[in-house]
Amino acid sequence: MAQIIDGKAVSAAVKAEVAEETAKLRDAKGLKVGLAVVIVGNDPASRVYVNNKKKACEAVGFQSFEYAMEENTTQEQLLDLVNVLNRDDRVNGILVQLPLPKHIDEKAVINAISPDKDVDAFHPINVGKIMIGEYSFLPCTPAGVMRLIESTGTDITGKQCVVIGRSNIVGKPQAMLLLQKNGTVTICHSKTRNLKEICLGADILVVAIGRANFVTGDMIKEGAVVIDVGMNRLDNGKLCGDVEFESAEKKASFITPVPGGVGPMTIAMLMKNTLTAAKQQAGIE
Numbered sequence: 001m002a003q004i005i006d007g008k009a010v011s012a013a014v015k016a017e018v019a020e021e022t023a024k025l026r027d028a029k030g031l032k033v034g035l036a037v038v039i040v041g042n043d044p045a046s047r048v049y050v051n052n053k054k055k056a057c058e059a060v061g062f063q064s065f066e067y068a069m070e071e072n073t074t075q076e077q078l079l080d081l082v083n084v085l086n087r088d089d090r091v092n093g094i095l096v097q098l099p100l101p102k103h104i105d106e107k108a109v110i111n112a113i114s115p116d117k118d119v120d121a122f123h124p125i126n127v128g129k130i131m132i133g134e135y136s137f138l139p140c141t142p143a144g145v146m147r148l149i150e151s152t153g154t155d156i157t158g159k160q161c162v163v164i165g166r167s168n169i170v171g172k173p174q175a176m177l178l179l180q181k182n183g184t185v186t187i188c189h190s191k192t193r194n195l196k197e198i199c200l201g202a203d204i205l206v207v208a209i210g211r212a213n214f215v216t217g218d219m220i221k222e223g224a225v226v227i228d229v230g231m232n233r234l235d236n237g238k239l240c241g242d243v244e245f246e247s248a249e250k251k252a253s254f255i256t257p258v259p260g261g262v263g264p265m266t267i268a269m270l271m272k273n274t275l276t277a278a279k280q281q282a283g284i285e
């Protein structure tokens with residue numbers, strides 16, 4: 001039976017570190033840290049996330065600036081706001097909540113965010129830096145996953161790591177981070193053949209495909225570390241991961257729950273990135 005990885009506890013530890021350093025820098029150098037979150041339209045799931053983030057900012061001692069824009073906001077209006085935030089010294093980090101309404105080109109918006117304030121690490125400059133290992137920001141979800149794996153005491157070096165999913169936001173950067181820790185990394189996706197065999201070879205399995213209960217216990221090697229990035233809202237309103245928890249926990253050595261696994265880590269790493277951004281902008285680091 002697997003040990004459950006407590007994402008809430010690990011995220012609380014990360015936030016406590018951030019809060020402590022934030023307080024220290026405020027007292028020693030008068031540093032203030034601010035995060036701007038922009039949300040366009042009123043998708044309920046996006047709302048939940050934005051509220052969680054706001055609470056996290058308060059908990060670590062950041063100022064948060066929230067910009068809620070109408071669904072029918074034009075791309076030009078959104079780009080204008082991003083440019084204002086790029087120049088606003090109180091704002092160290094900018095997060096534009098994705099997905100954006102269809103009439104707005106996400107790429108254009110991401111490209112407009114100053115790379116120094118891009119705490120999601122979605123800007124091409126920051127994505128490129130991840131490839132060469134010279135980053136200041138790690139993308140929040142993959143960074144949170146790394147921290148959860150670390151919390152189990154697992155050494156990634158030489159391990160078979162399988163990532164299911166190849167999105168720019170999770171799968172691809174996740175594979176890079178595991179590679180940097182000397183994992184042997186395989187990326188699987190919808191066109192992958194013999195997925196089950198590949199999964200059965202995984203010492204570390206990170207699942208980010210967005211399909212409820214897709215990975216079942218029979219696809220998991222005995223003793224594997226299983227990280228579930230999925231967040232699927234079922235018809236009954238319940239949140240459910242990409243891994244079928246009941247069968248998977250019988251095979252894994254460690255497993256993350258949904259909710260209470262990767263989700264809270266994403267927010268904790270966002271706080272960490274925002275503090276890093278503030279320090280860099282103040283010339284402290």
Ligand SMILES: Nc1nc(=O)c2c([nH]1)NC[C@@H]1CN(c3ccc(C(=O)N[C@@H](CCC(=O)O)C(=O)O)cc3)C=[N+]21
Nearest residue numbers: 048049052095096097098099120259260261263264266
């Ligand atoms: N620019 C941008 N950056 C993001 O990082 C980003 C985004 N857009 N768009 C949406 C996704 C999703 N995301 C979540 C993070 C944490 C929870 C979270 O806290 N989840 C809790 C529970 C939430 C619940 O109960 O609904 C948990 O898993 O335990 C949820 C969702 C960040 N995202």
